[in-house]
Amino acid sequence: MNVIKTAIPEVLIIEPKVFGDARGFFFESFNQRAFDEAVGKKFEFVQxxxxKSSRGVLRGLHYQIQNAQGKLVRVARGAVFDVAVDIRRSSSTFGHWVGTELNDQNHKQLWIPPGFAHGFFVLSESADFxxxxxxxxxxxxxxxxxxxDADLRIEWPDIGVLPQLSEKxxxxxxxxxxxxxx
Known part of the structure; x- marks a missing residue:
């Protein structure tokens, strides 16, 4: 896999090696050993x-103040703009964000460690996240x-519709x- 550092060093874009031909494709979506090596630390995934969301749905920016979750995210169908925000007050990148498009063509994944808020905006007709x-x-x-948030100034893509939000x-x-x- 190819690991791409973002402007926030702990947040990583992971590009798996995709093997494809006229019949379709195959890629290893997760390998614990390769993941540990990529992030430089061992994390155990428990859930x-x-x-599934429709075009224009925006989910986030979510986090848990206790039982903080690291997240390895990807899109199986469709496309989203995915965002991680550093909310660790002691961090040199506190209040900074990174965003990238995840879709069923690029197969990219985003690693968002504990201590970050996370959200995504659906760009396609629907997306399986x-x-x-x-x-x-x-x-x-x-x-x-x-x-x-006016202070964060996240540059969400303009897809011609206002974001659909949950009450929360x-x-x-x-x-x-x-x-x-x-």
Missing amino acids: DNHS LYKTTDYYSPEHERCIAWN DSGGLPLKQANIFD
Whole structure:
């Protein structure tokens, strides 16, 4: 696999080796040994999730203040713009974000370590979004930062429609007011 560093060194784009021909393709979507080597640390994944969303749906920016989750995310069908925001107050990249398109053609994955908020915006008619987590979902510890926080200035793609948000995501707090990591 090819590992691409982003502007936030801990957030990595992972490009698997894809073997394809006229019949289709094959790629190894996860290999623990190769992943550990790529991130330079061993993480144990405890949960796999699958989300399906329609065009224009924006999910995030989510994180858990306790039981913080690292996430390895990818798209099996469709396309999304995926974003990670550093919300570790002690980090030199605190308040910075990185974003990349994940789709069923480029097969890219994004590694988002614990201590980051995460969100995605669906660019295609629908998208099947798959992700592994390093800790279990803990609804009582889940938090949400506003997707359109003026201080973050995330450059979401313009697809000609306003983002569709859940009630929870509509109530996301600005980073300044959010309960975050030290």
